[in-house]
Amino acid sequence: PNTEGPGPRIVLVGPPGSGKSTVGAALAERWHLALRDTDSDVETTVGKTIPEIFFDDGEPAFRELERAAVAAAVAEHDGVLALGGGAVLDERTQRVLADYEHGGGVVVFLDVTLTHAAPRVGFNQSRPLLLGNPRAQWQALMEARRPVYERVATMRVLTDGLRPADVAEAIEGEL
Numbered sequence: 698p699n700t701e702g703p704g705p706r707i708v709l710v711g712p713p714g715s716g717k718s719t720v721g722a723a724l725a726e727r728w729h730l731a732l733r734d735t736d737s738d739v740e741t742t743v744g745k746t747i748p749e750i751f752f753d754d755g756e757p758a759f760r761e762l763e764r765a766a767v768a769a770a771v772a773e774h775d776g777v778l779a780l781g782g783g784a785v786l787d788e789r790t791q792r793v794l795a796d797y798e799h800g801g802g803v804v805v806f807l808d809v810t811l812t813h814a815a816p817r818v819g820f821n822q823s824r825p826l827l828l829g830n831p832r833a834q835w836q837a838l839m840e841a842r843r844p845v846y847e848r849v850a851t852m853r854v855l856t857d858g859l860r861p862a863d864v865a866e867a868i869e870g871e872l
């Protein structure tokens with residue numbers, strides 16, 4: 698990576714349980730950069746947790762907040778940015794990411810299989826989209842989204858069995 702300038706500009710995308718937060722933290726530590734996370738940005742803006750927003754206001758309201766959070770974060774942030782797993786489904790967000798890549802930013806798809814995602818996600822109440830039959834929901838969600846993750850990303854890293862620090866090293870090696 699370029700050590701002269703402000704450092705690498707990286708956006709992490711991928712499904713729940715792909716390690717966006719932990720890999721983001723490992724990259725931020727490795728490069729002494731700040732880590733920003735759009736899920737946290739939305740929660741801070743609204744003053745509610747994500748499950749509260751889903752249940753009180755509905756998914757469309759969440760997606761609207763998320764779109765604004767991603768646009769602001771991409772525009773303002775130099776460093777490592779982790780997106781919520783569904784953020785890339787939004788067409789305006791896809792354009793924001795395409796512009797970001799044209800400007801030298803790198804979008805990394807953290808790929809993962811269910812077996813490895815399941816223990817990371819824990820399939821608890823914090824993911825409203827995975828309630829009911831979490832494993833089947835996750836599979837369906839990943840199947841539907843995989844083409845989008847692949848299309849928006851500059852780089853794909855299969856994270857199965859890798860520690861966050863190993864994934865960070867793999868990303869650095871590909872830059």
Ligand code: S3P
Nearest residue numbers: 712713736747781782783824825
């Ligand atoms: C979602 C993923 C979550 C969060 C929300 C919706 C999704 O983020 O944004 O629950 O649609 O995949 P993580 O990917 O960090 O779990």
